[in-house]
Amino acid sequence: MGDELSYVYAVGVRIPRGVVADLRGIGDHPVRLVEDGGIAAVVGSVPADEFTAEQIEERLQDLAWISETARAHHRVVDVVGAQAVVAPFALATVYRDDARVEQILRERAGAFAAVLDRLRGRAEWGVKAWAGSAPQRSEGGRASSGAEYLRRRRAVLRESERETDVAFDAAEKLHGTAAGGADAARRHRLHEPALSGRSEPMVLNGAYLVHTGHVDRWRAAVEEAGERSGLSVEVTGPWVPYSFVDEGSR
Missing domain, CATH: 3.30.70 (Alpha-Beta Plaits)
Known part of the structure; x- marks a missing residue:
């Protein structure tokens, strides 16, 4: 060597x-x-x-x-x-x-x-989405007992889980729209708040291979779906298509 x-x-x-x-x-x-x-x-x-x-x-x-x-x-x-x-x-x-x-x-x-x-003739585009900030909830004053405190906490956690489920369902629909107008799609690992720099939970981190002649139509569909989703959505690109190079070809 x-x-x-x-x-x-x-x-x-x-x-x-x-x-x-x-x-x-x-x-x-x-x-x-x-x-x-x-x-x-x-x-x-x-x-x-x-x-x-x-x-x-x-x-x-x-x-x-x-x-x-x-x-x-x-x-x-x-x-x-x-x-x-x-x-x-x-x-x-x-x-x-x-x-x-x-x-x-x-x-x-x-x-x-x-x-x-x-x-x-294609480029990579990214779509990231975060759940909306959870509203601040009042627990109705001081709990009268330990059992009452635990009941309230369980109720808060159940509501938080429900909102997270709703956000992930919305993210699935958003991904479906983005993937439907693309030649290929990939789901990447969701970023923790420390990496994303945002306090809200990330619910979508997608990459999409889009023909350059279809970009305007694709973006319009994704942005419309994002507005309907109730999520905080970010569209990035165009990028060199790193996500769509088969490992076996390297």
Whole structure:
């Protein structure tokens, strides 16, 4: 193994070389294209001693490293993805050299071509939804006994559970509308308040692959459904379709 490894950001087709001419990625290393059979990999160099399997596993516990690396990774993918159809690779995907990257392009040419064809003319959009803030409830003054206090608490908890169920039912309907107008849909893990920065519980974190010619109609339907839902809804995008790249093609 040499002093550097080849870090792959994405694969794509018809990527203009000028897009990567002045583009720099992780560690401020320049980005280049490695091509084989009409498919190109967007590649940069990284220090071999910092991207061993052991080092990567350890650094994935380091939030500062993940944040810095992810920003550089996504910036490269976003710049190239704005000019060509690309399928992003997972963070910290490395190979021993460019020759190995070319070999991967040959071996997986069919899978890469299928994914890129599915993504052509489409972008990823996100829909997040949170339950409305629960109203403040008065427990009617001081409880007359321990049993009365427990009865009131159980009533409050039952009402809270009912409202949560109603919010999740509304989220299912919202997801159905968003997925119905998309070519593909994914449900992501719901964020805890500490991660979302909101006190209300998140009830939907969806990603949707939408044809660029259908975006206006799709957004209008989602926004109308969001208004009817009683939820706090946020629509984001367009993004490079990270959520719709099959793991087996990487």
